[in-house]
Amino acid sequence: MLKKQPAHVLLILITTTLFFSLTFSAPLSGKAEEVYSHSKMAVYQIRVLDSATKEKVVIGSGFRFSADGYIATNYHVISKIILHPNRYLLECLHEDGRKESLELIDTDIVNDVAILKSKLNSAPYLKLSNTTMPKGKRIYSMGNPRDLGMTIVEGNYNGLIEESMYKRILFSGSLNPGMSGGPALDKDGRVIGINVSTYGQQLSFFVPITYLQILFNDVKKRGGTAISDWNQRLLGQLSTHQQQQVDKILSKPWKTVLIGDVSAPGQIDTIFKCWAETEDKDDSYFKRAYYYGSSTDLLYLDEDLQTGKIEFSYLWFEGKQISSLHFYSILSRFFMPYKKLFHSNKQDINNFNTRQSFIKINGSDWKISFSTREFKKFKNLYEVYVTLVSVSEKKKGITIHLSLLGITKDNAIRFVDRFLENISWQK
């Protein structure tokens, strides 16, 4: 399993990778064979089985990293076991075809790491690396893509992605579904990261191995016992994460951006990626400008449930030869809730509660709607959705959409308060 990768893109990915490796690829180091044969016995296919039919529901990869039987994989490979414990079973498939059931010990939902335990006492395991390496080094990723058997992929190390809240190693090589949770190895066969996601051709990511070490230290401190209250464990991690995220964002003054005549929060932190575009078509009744900012990462909870994202968008309109009634009728369309943001279903989340009012921000009139809904499993974590529209000018206006996913009440109010402070008309 690999996150968010449509099948057709993967096929293109596979074929182009083949094409490139046959023709233009950089000369291979020749180390792959050595790394593979050294590591193959410690890398497994991790399978989540339906408890009724004993058939595979999710497949991923994992590797043994300690003499006493601990195995690492991704949270997103085994998430079903945590969220629906009675419906699924966990097992692994060794390179030689042996199967073995596993116990889930602990997980770090924010960094997408999970630790499992095997009952086999003597089995080969991989050593973790503590050294840093320069960009461009050849590294290797192992896993079982699409249930085709254990494979090794060679590529380049491209350093840490610093702009993200959760650090990732950028790997210029192709990861495919099923490789999630497999090890990323240096030339000596030591683990530097865990396969986690891909973003298109030759653009893949690993979780740095330090997160596995931190989680493993937690496990050892407890004496190696499994977590009993998974909801509490995940809730604790999600709450701490959003607290750190909001504290970091609110600790500095915010950069603003001018869109039309309105100044509003811009790239408020390095973890935000921002985009903008203006449009002035001849046959249109208005000129418009668009600005979009979003925190780069989304926390994966379950197949249809993601959280951790902060996102805002602005749409500026300036009417051309139209009546004020016509202008506001068009603006209404963009004040409506924006459908694409929401994917949740009623098993996971409650209905929205909404407050709406006219407010005065820095001397101008606005209409605001504030909506929030609570996660069912993760009490005290909310999705907050704020829309604003200016209602002071006759033929000029802006709609603002802000969404905060997986946030506590206090942080939501703090964030929105700061957000509103940074909005003003510039005339």
Added chain:
Amino acid sequence: MAKIIINIEDNTHKETYSFNTDMVSIGRGFNNDIILSDPYVSDAHVQVEKTEAGFCIKDCNSSNGTFIEKNQPINISTIINSGECFYIGKTRIIIYDPNHPVVAAKHFVQDSFFMELLKKTNWLSTLFFLTVFVVLYWTDGVIDLMDKEPFLKMLIPSLSFTILIFFCAGFWTSIGLLVKKKNNFHKQFAIVSLFFSVGLILSYLSSYAGFLLSSEVINTSLLIISELILFFIVIQLTLRFATNISKKVSLIVAGSLCLMLFLPVSIVSAEKYLDFNQLPVYSSYLFPPAVKFVIAKTPDLFLKDCAKLFSN
């Protein structure tokens, strides 16, 4: 010169007869002076005789009796004065002396100002209502457009609604032709086109109320209530012009139709609040800044209020 004037009224029509004789017989049989088709009236039901004392009503041993007051049949005969009435079967009969003072020119049932106006409709009024309707729906279509479109293309939405009102007016006119044998096209057109025009204005007014009061619930409930009241008025008007049913019956029919519609419409509208909804529900209609009816809150005050939305 007439000696007795008799006024006959039932559910569907009323008629006045005058007689030169002192005695008039009323019943369902052909040898009566006034022949009634009322099935509750006997062949020879009642006789009215002009006497010195007044009009003598003689029941001719009818099956269902003759009544001055409801539930009190008369014994063989009784005397009534000019202008008084009695009942046989489902029919009311009023007896007048020719010298009975004439009532000041006033209709038996006073029609409302609106009904009077409707009676004056002709092809000019139809043209007027059509123009008002097309302009309203054209404006409604245009203010929703993002891009400039050719004029004719902008007319398409209002044209489809025009076809609809011609269809509705035509439908009720044909009912009228069948039931009343009378062509009421201009009246029906006025009623139907006013229904759609006023309905559109009402929908704008309810969204404006929703906008000002920042409440989607107010918008939806105002819309449902106002449109249903309008629908009620229109149904009973069209019924009265197209059929012979009385005002009372038309009110009952229109009222029951509205009640029947009210339930499903409210349930469908309430669904977005009751069922799981991916999207928040709020009033998103916007109107240009005009008179300030509502005082804007400060962000702090608003957020303090929002804090109550969270469950802890």
